[in-house]
Amino acid sequence: MSDRIDVLVIGSGLGGCATALAAARRGARVVMVTKAQRAEDSNTWEAQGGIIYRAEDDSPELLAADIVTAGAGLCKPEAVGILSREGPRLVDEILLREARVPFDHGTNGDLDLTAEAAHSRPRIIHRADGTGRAIEEAVLGAVRREPNITILTGRTAIDLLTLSHHSRNPLDIYAPPTCVGAYVFDQASRRVETLLARETVLATGGLGRIFLHTTNPAGACGDGVAMAYRAGARCLNMQFIQFHPTTLYHSGERFLLSESLRGEGAKLVDGRGREFMFDHHPDGSLAPRDIVARGIHQMMHETGSPCAWLDISHKDKAWILERFPTVAGKCREAGFDLTSQAIPVVPAAHYSCGGVDVDGEGRSSLHRLRAVGEVSCTGLHGANRLASTSLLECLVWGTRAGEAAAAACRSGADDYFPEIAPWEYEAEPVDPALVAQDWLTTRQTMWNYVGLVRNRRRLDRAHAILRELHMEIGRFYAKAELGDSLISLRNGVQTALVVLLAAMEMRESRGCHYRTD
Ligand code: SIN
Numbered sequence: 093m094s095d096r097i098d099v100l101v102i103g104s105g106l107g108g109c110a111t112a113l114a115a116a117r118r119g120a121r122v123v124m125v126t127k128a129q130r131a132e133d134s135n136t137w138e139a140q141g142g143i144i145y146r147a148e149d150d151s152p153e154l155l156a157a158d159i160v161t162a163g164a165g166l167c168k169p170e171a172v173g174i175l176s177r178e179g180p181r182l183v184d185e186i187l188l189r190e191a192r193v194p195f196d197h198g199t200n201g202d203l204d205l206t207a208e209a210a211h212s213r214p215r216i217i218h219r220a221d222g223t224g225r226a227i228e229e230a231v232l233g234a235v236r237r238e239p240n241i242t243i244l245t246g247r248t249a250i251d252l253l254t255l256s257h258h259s260r261n262p263l264d265i266y267a268p269p270t271c272v273g274a275y276v277f278d279q280a281s282r283r284v285e286t287l288l289a290r291e292t293v294l295a296t297g298g299l300g301r302i303f304l305h306t307t308n309p310a311g312a313c314g315d316g317v318a319m320a321y322r323a324g325a326r327c328l329n330m331q332f333i334q335f336h337p338t339t340l341y342h343s344g345e346r347f348l349l350s351e352s353l354r355g356e357g358a359k360l361v362d363g364r365g366r367e368f369m370f371d372h373h374p375d376g377s378l379a380p381r382d383i384v385a386r387g388i389h390q391m392m393h394e395t396g397s398p399c400a401w402l403d404i405s406h407k408d409k410a411w412i413l414e415r416f417p418t419v420a421g422k423c424r425e426a427g428f429d430l431t432s433q434a435i436p437v438v439p440a441a442h443y444s445c446g447g448v449d450v451d452g453e454g455r456s457s458l459h460r461l462r463a464v465g466e467v468s469c470t471g472l473h474g475a476n477r478l479a480s481t482s483l484l485e486c487l488v489w490g491t492r493a494g495e496a497a498a499a500a501c502r503s504g505a506d507d508y509f510p511e512i513a514p515w516e517y518e519a520e521p522v523d524p525a526l527v528a529q530d531w532l533t534t535r536q537t538m539w540n541y542v543g544l545v546r547n548r549r550r551l552d553r554a555h556a557i558l559r560e561l562h563m564e565i566g567r568f569y570a571k572a573e574l575g576d577s578l579i580s581l582r583n584g585v586q587t588a589l590v591v592l593l594a595a596m597e598m599r600e601s602r603g604c605h606y607r608t609d
Contacts, residue, residue, distance in 0.1 A: 099123075099290065103295030103467070105136035105295060107486035107489065119498060120497065125244045126245055128311060136486065140222065142223045156173065159478045161380070162381070164474055166471075204218065208355040210380040250276065253275060257323065259512065275515060294448060299584075305441065318584075323458055327469070330593075332446050335544050342426040359403050361434060445604060447463065450469065462497060517573075518572055530565060530581055534585050559589070
């Protein structure tokens with residue numbers, strides 16, 4: 093493969109696919125890398141609920157108002173305008189007409205529109221409770237058919253290449269801070285590839301795995317934020333970690349119980365069957381997500397209960413099984429029957445509302461670096477994300493960033509490719525027990541001290557632990573044999589520290605950032 097790429101896309105979820113398609117169709121040669129063995133394996137694949145389309149009596153203004161209300165006064169107006177105006181049109185063009193995602197239809201033949209918390213109208217389309225999977229299969233299919241796109245799986249991005257950090261020309265430190273590609277670890281050959289690109293786009297997804305309990309898949313370790321931060325790109329709103337109110341409480345890993353369950357009528361109740369959320373918000377179980385997650389936390393604290401319960405058993409059994417096959421199956425595996433009993437639930441880390449600061453075309457503060465999807469901060473979500481905006485944000489910003497990146501390549505204005513220092517291989521063996529313990533320390537620290545409820549003493553304690561761990565891992569990384577687990581750990585602890593520092597800086601409570609002091 094040529095070592096000079098037009099557009100390098102890191103990540104293969106909906107944001108990465110939309111970017112790659114838009115860029116390739118405008119003539120750019122695109123290389124998409126993912127650390128997964130199967131390109132499908134992404135945050136998108138796990139998304140259950142759905143994607144915003146439009147209700148019968150909807151308008152961009154109504155959607156914008158719901159986003160802004162959920163965002164607790166911190167949504168960026170330009171970003172809200174872009175998504176509300178362009179989102180439904182792109183769903184039409186790309187997902188419905190072109191990729192032909194098999195969304196569910198009602199008995200009248202129209203798309204089935206569902207509700208979710210804090211939406212004033214039912215405007216979300218879905219494929220049962222496996223919407224992300226249906227979208228990813230269809231869109232990745234389109235990517236695979238596109239001759240201008242090369243997909244490389246089993247490739248872990250290590251670091252972004254910048255003129256100031258990696259060029260062999262010492263005078264490049266005087267150029268504007270610029271990204272020129274990435275060092276990428278090939279898991280099969282265990283060699284490091286230097287991929288030089290005119291434009292680099294981070295589409296690496298979320299960071300939920302830096303917390304002990306999360307809805308996120310194994311790969312969501314905050315890789316993109318860590319790489320961007322080390323390269324000197326501005327990261328924004330990192331304190332706003334959204335906790336999903338309802339994940340299955342059992343001995344295994346937390347499993348998401350989609351908000352669309354509540355959109356379809358499920359009620360959150362305490363141990364006595366009382367709908368306690370009305371104590372906190374007039375919308376009860378359908379209040380904005382941050383309020384519901386804290387309401388559950390408070391109820392658990394006050395009653396000594398280990399969880400809340402989610403009850404949809406009043407609905408028809410056959411309908412539940414058809415509408416929520418994934419959730420029902422997972423509950424069954426864990427010994428619960430979604431159709432006949434209330435299911436124990438607890439909040440878990442779900443979504444990062446902040447990320448790499450970008451404009452309406454995904455452009456970051458680092459020249460030639462863009463970011464799309466959860467790794468980015470468009471400002472759309474403000475301090476708390478409205479449900480089902482995330483896939484739409486991937487589609488809209490992916491398309492816009494891909495188009496803009498292709499245009500930048502065509503303009504030929506940024507054709508400088510420096511000579512890059514070759515990768516220096518180290519040899520010290522990595523002890524898996526140490527890696528596992530460092531992950532556990534990071535995750536427990538973030539969960540206990542930088543979680544749903546924060547205060548200065550908890551944050552200070554976290555700082556003492558993570559600062560030390562970050563330095564220790566950095567020292568070890570510098571001499572260790574490179575591998576996927578070490579790259580992820582280094583990124584995870586870096587991102588945890590970025591989230592923690594942002595949380596320490598914000599003294600007030602707002603949206604998902606809640607302080608008791
Ligand atoms: C869910 O299905 O509850 C998750 C949807 C989202 O996070 O937007």
